[in-house]
Each structure stands twice: as structure tokens, then as C-alpha cells.
Amino acid sequence: MDNSGGIRASLAGRYASALFDLARDENQIDTVAANLDSLGAALTQSDELKALIACPALGNDDAVRAVKGMAKAFSLDRLTANFLGVLANNGRLDQLGAAVTAFGTLVAAHRGEASASVTTAHPLSAAQLDALKAKLSARMGRDVAVETTVDPDILGGIKVQMGSQLIDASVKTKLNTLAQAMKG
Template structure:
């Protein structure tokens, strides 16, 4: 499946597609993906940065100045800085995380990879990601790109979604199932 054949929609889809095309033309697709991963990690690790991106109370100019200063500190490329600056000027920073995820799906499609969304209770280590990628590749039969998210509410285990298939081995779900089973005992 090529990047042209993947279906994207909405604000995030339009912006991610535009960035993907710009990155392709500049032959910087992988560098942009790396910069976007850096931004995503920074937003996940900083409540202040997440507030900056999501707050409608911060003026357009203040939001743009602040995010560009952060991107400068993170050392992201000029292409990504200009892109995020445009996103900020258009008051679309609230959709930045979705844009980053959509860019990742476009990149995976170009590489012929299947995207697996993985949710864990805590951030997976590089070794765990490598092992999970290997297992998923063996199970699916093709290369896998993992979109990892953290949700402490699942307590432990993993929730893995590939296409329309989902495997939920989270402790939260196991406890819910046990609770339902116990209601029938009496």
C-alpha cells in the first residue's frame, strides 16, 4: 500500500498529507518523522506544553512564539518548525498530535508497513518495543510500525489494535470480566 492510497481525513489528515508531500519533495521524510516523534514525546512529558497546544485562551501570536521557541530548543528541522508555525498561525495546534499520528500512518503505508496501535500502562522500553515489533511481525506476516500510547487506567498489560482486530490483555479488562462473572455467582 502506498502513501497515496491511505485514506486520511479531517484537519489532521489534510495537514499531515501536506507535510508528507513537502518532506517527500525535500527528501526528508525520515528526518521529519524523527522530529515529529521528538515533539510528540515533549508534549507527552510536559503538562505545560500540552496546555500551550490545547488552550484556546492563549493568543495566536503568543502560542506561535512559544511553540517555535520550544521547537528551537528541541532542535527540530526548519521544515518542521515552519510547518508547526503555520499550524499555530491557523489556530490548529490542538490537532498537532493527530497530525503527527497521521504522518506516521502515511510513512508506514509508504514503507509497506502495517500500523499497530499499542496502549500500555507505562511507557515501553526500547527493548520491549523491539520484542513487541518482532512478535507482531511474526503474527501479522508483514512489517509493523507501532504507535505507542500510555494509559495508566489499564493498570497493566497491553491493548493492541491492528486494523479492525484488537487484543485487550489489560488488567482493567480482566478485572471487569471477573466482576461480571462474579455477579452471576450467588
């Protein structure tokens, strides 16, 4: 699989690509993907974890100690734990969220799935996520891997990004459109 395009153009994408190559070589793609999914979910739900990875005052030694603790707390596999260690050693923990997303895109492409980024104002339940995946899969004609993000600023509704196609059914966009129409 050629992943040298847009993903490798970003710093997080280069880290994700390196991890993907290692995981593929060791037949650990599913394990690493599951671990990164749990980390990604924790990033969206934990303000403390967000603060930890975004803290510019955190030295590399402290960051390494913190990710060792994270690896134990999340029962991470060796590759994922080492990946976190590399990010910490290089002062790049702030790239974790973007690297998780890029890795998910690489895994989806490897599996022959389309990928979609979904933004909602509130977290989706498992049933809602399954229904959304089914609808997107029917639309695309193949399996769709969905990466979810919660953004309260959209107020409600949903935004779906599949490649260059954006479906924006958010309340914020509808209100902005109405405001523009009223201005005349």
C-alpha cells in the first residue's frame, strides 16, 4: 500500500506511517489499532489527558514517565507503548491525537475500507454509530471505517467528511445559512 501521499505530509502522519509499517511487519495491525482507538477515545473524554499531552512545560523525562504510566493503565501492547515513548522522547506528545487519526486512515485503506470523519455535538451511542456505519457503507458500496469527534460548537446535528466530500447537517451551519439569508 502506498501511503506516501497526504498522510506522510504531516508530522503526525509520518509517525503514524512508521508505526503502521512496524505493525504490518509484525502482524500486529489489529492490536495496535485497538490500543490506539482506546487512547483516542480517552483523549476525547479526558481533559486531564488532553492537558498532559498539550503541556509545553512538560520535559521529555517527565513525558516518558507519564506515557509509561499510560501504557500500564491502558494495558498497551509493546509497539503502541514504544510509539508513545518515541513521541514523548521527541517532545511530540501533542501529535498523539492526529497520529491516532492518521493511523486509523492507514488501517482503513489497508483493509479496503473507505474512511469517514464524523463530528457530532455529543458522543454517539454504539447503536447510533452502527446505524451510521451501515448508512455510509450503503452509500459508498463498501465498508466504512468511522472516526468520531465530539465538538460542542456545532450545537447539534452531524458533519461527515469522506475524502473530499463534506456532508454538513450541523445546527451551527444551518443557523449561519439562515442568518446570511436574512441579511439579504
